[in-house]
Amino acid sequence: MLFSEIVIAGCGNPLFADDGFGPAVIEELRKLDLPDNVSVVDAGLGGPHFIFTLLDPEVTKKLVIIDIADFGEKPGTLAKFRVEDLPPGSYRDAHSWDLTEPLQRIKDLIEITVVGCQPARVTDPEMEIGLSDEVSQAIPRTVQFVLDLVGIDYGTARPYLRKEGRQCGIAETCKTG
Amino acid sequence: MSKVVEISPTTRHEGHSKLVLKVNDAGIIETGNWCSITPVRGVEKLAVGKTPEQVPKIASRVCGICPIAHNLAGTEAMEASIKCEIPKDAKMLRHILQLANRLHSIALHDILILPDLYLPGTETKINPFTAEEPVRTVAKRIQRIREIGQTIGQIAAGDCIHPRNTRVGGMYRNVSEQAKTKMYDLAKEALPLAKAQMDLMIAILRNYQARDSVDVGGMKVPLPKTLGFHNQGYLATHAFYGASSLDENPSWDIRRFKEARPYDWYMGEMEITLEEPKYPIGGTTKLGTKVNPQMEACTGIPMYDGQPVEVGPRARLAVYKNYDEKGTVGQNVAREMEYPDCLYEMIDCLDELNTNGKVLADNIPDGDGSLGWASNEAPRGTDVHIARVKDWKVQYYSMLVPTTWNFATCSAALTGAPWQLAEVIMRGYDPCVSCATHMIVIDQENRLVAQKLIQ
Numbered sequence: 154m155l156f157s158e159i160v161i162a163g164c165g166n167p168l169f170a171d172d173g174f175g176p177a178v179i180e181e182l183r184k185l186d187l188p189d190n191v192s193v194v195d196a197g198l199g200g201p202h203f204i205f206t207l208l209d210p211e212v213t214k215k216l217v218i219i220d221i222a223d224f225g226e227k228p229g230t231l232a233k234f235r236v237e238d239l240p241p242g243s244y245r246d247a248h249s250w251d252l253t254e255p256l257q258r259i260k261d262l263i264e265i266t267v268v269g270c271q272p273a274r275v276t277d278p279e280m281e282i283g284l285s286d287e288v289s290q291a292i293p294r295t296v297q298f299v300l301d302l303v304g305i306d307y308g309t310a311r312p313y314l315r316k317e318g319r320q321c322g323i324a325e326t327c328k329t330g
Numbered sequence: 331m332s333k334v335v336e337i338s339p340t341t342r343h344e345g346h347s348k349l350v351l352k353v354n355d356a357g358i359i360e361t362g363n364w365c366s367i368t369p370v371r372g373v374e375k376l377a378v379g380k381t382p383e384q385v386p387k388i389a390s391r392v393c394g395i396c397p398i399a400h401n402l403a404g405t406e407a408m409e410a411s412i413k414c415e416i417p418k419d420a421k422m423l424r425h426i427l428q429l430a431n432r433l434h435s436i437a438l439h440d441i442l443i444l445p446d447l448y449l450p451g452t453e454t455k456i457n458p459f460t461a462e463e464p465v466r467t468v469a470k471r472i473q474r475i476r477e478i479g480q481t482i483g484q485i486a487a488g489d490c491i492h493p494r495n496t497r498v499g500g501m502y503r504n505v506s507e508q509a510k511t512k513m514y515d516l517a518k519e520a521l522p523l524a525k526a527q528m529d530l531m532i533a534i535l536r537n538y539q540a541r542d543s544v545d546v547g548g549m550k551v552p553l554p555k556t557l558g559f560h561n562q563g564y565l566a567t568h569a570f571y572g573a574s575s576l577d578e579n580p581s582w583d584i585r586r587f588k589e590a591r592p593y594d595w596y597m598g599e600m601e602i603t604l605e606e607p608k609y610p611i612g613g614t615t616k617l618g619t620k621v622n623p624q625m626e627a628c629t630g631i632p633m634y635d636g637q638p639v640e641v642g643p644r645a646r647l648a649v650y651k652n653y654d655e656k657g658t659v660g661q662n663v664a665r666e667m668e669y670p671d672c673l674y675e676m677i678d679c680l681d682e683l684n685t686n687g688k689v690l691a692d693n694i695p696d697g698d699g700s701l702g703w704a705s706n707e708a709p710r711g712t713d714v715h716i717a718r719v720k721d722w723k724v725q726y727y728s729m730l731v732p733t734t735w736n737f738a739t740c741s742a743a744l745t746g747a748p749w750q751l752a753e754v755i756m757r758g759y760d761p762c763v764s765c766a767t768h769m770i771v772i773d774q775e776n777r778l779v780a781q782k783l784i785q
Binding site for chain 1: 344368372373375376388390391392393394395397438459473476477480481484489490491492
């Protein structure tokens with residue numbers, strides 16, 4: 154089986170500075186001893202065709218996508234999005250015949266959450282390796298947030314990430330102190 | 331009086347490209363330019379000063395769909411420069427990884443081209459995502475083949491997108507006997523599926539070829555028997571895998587390679603004089619728009635023996651198996667014929683693989699600055715990486731990626747076709763455009779001329 158019940162995919166290109174945030178979070182998650190029903194995948198630029206169009210809703214129940222997103226906050230701020238919140242063109246599968254987006258096809262069958270980090274610097278089309286300080290500092294918070302999302306709690310001391318009274322299911326800023 | 335029509339962006343492939351077509355009164359292409367409009371990037375510049383371990387990982391990031399080919403070609407270019415021979419079992423694991431990637435890629439390409447084709451015996455174009463039979467069963471088979479390809483790649487390489495198991499000097503680890511058995515079982519499961527898929531696709535392609543006309547956005551377009559024909563040559567470096575400068579008889583010669591600037595090759599500034607709002611999806615470029623392929627194209631024009639050549643499945647079959655069918659249908663049929671071939675080869679590699687064998691070279695030299703190259707026969711064609719490593723630092727690095735080879739060849743193949751079928755011809759090359767940009771341009775006198783593009 155290619156993917157498990159819970160799939161955590163880091164998207165983005167480390168060659169364009171902060172766009173490497175998703176793969177960098179995946180590097181950190183891979184250092185942890187995660188349950189067998191969790192797949193952690195460095196999707197790079199290949200999320201739409203290598204993952205999102207290959208997920209089997211009979212097996213995979215939850216998908217967490219980690220990426221950068223510009224939502225006008227301070228660099229390093231994290232936000233959680235639903236598929237409906239994403240602008241057209243996000244994660245478009247170039248190979249799809251009608252340019253519809255694979256996440257739209259599976260969103261009713263698989264619970265999808267996108268965790269976005271506000272970047273400080275994306276250098277596309279010039280290549281530059283290395284995350285900004287603000288985005289680097291967001292990595293531990295993102296790891297904790299993702300573990301929380303998928304229900305993994307090893308009982309370690311960590312700040313409570315969710316704001317009280319949040320509205321479920323809409324884009325929300327998850328600032329931590 | 332010629333008219334100019336532009337299809338931008340082209341669809342159903344990786345990356346961004348466009349077609350600028352000069353057509354006659356009957357809509358037949360007189361001159362076609364297919365060009366990348368992805369900005370020049372500069373992985374070659376980024377690579378200088380990095381270690382040979384880092385650079386293949388960087389190279390694998392330039393493209394969303396070919397990371398495995400770039401990782402393998404990059405790693406082997408480093409090994410070619412430092413003159414490091416890797417153990418046989420490491421080679422087998424790399425072959426298995428590459429073939430698994432090709433298996434997935436052929437299946438993905440089936441999805442890409444099916445909407446251009448008809449259900450045999452009907453006037454219905456195929457929607458690969460419909461829930462109706464018989465297409466539903468075919469789509470499920472395609473998905474299973476893709477899953478198998480990716481799963482085998484994951485077992486062999488630790489990850490099916492960005493391989494973690496490859497390294498300069500071989501592989502980090504061999505696989506267990508249990509993992510080998512799993513790959514073997516999956517390959518055997520895929521073989522009948524791939525054969526059935528090949529047979530079906532060839533039947534669909536032959537049905538398309540026999541038609542007199544096809545429908546494009548409600549327009550009835552005559553289908554020429556010479557769709558996609560060209561008289562360029564073919565380039566392939568191996569029937570399945572690739573080659574390197576360490577080979578006893580290398581199948582690629584760097585001295586036969588030259589690259590021209592896009593400015594010298596593509597058409598200059600023109601104005602759009604033909605607009606077709608019915609063309610899917612969303613119509614062609616509006617009348618009066620200025621286009622300038624010379625200045626907009628982001629890739630150089632690589633040439634082998636002085637002319638652009640075709641790379642990819644047909645080139646492999648033409649060079650190594652005397653395949654001789656020209657045109658777009660011939661090209662797609664060749665790709666389908668690689669389905670069972672890559673599984674037979676994979677099973678042979680698994681038979682050869684000794685899971686107790688070593689997978690890392692005893693001696694990994696630091697490099698003396700020698701120029702080395704390696705090619706990987708990626709799904710889309712010959713992917714050549716060139717490297718110079720000295721004292722474990724990369725001094726020079728260059729990537730000649732498959733679609734860059736095919737841009738000029740496909741442009742030649744557009745001539746004589748109705749403009750509405752230009753994308754059908756282009757899709758025959760299974761383009762991957764985002765990584766097709768290439769910064770280093772060498773002119774006829776071997777001078778570096780295009781560094782300024784990124785400065």
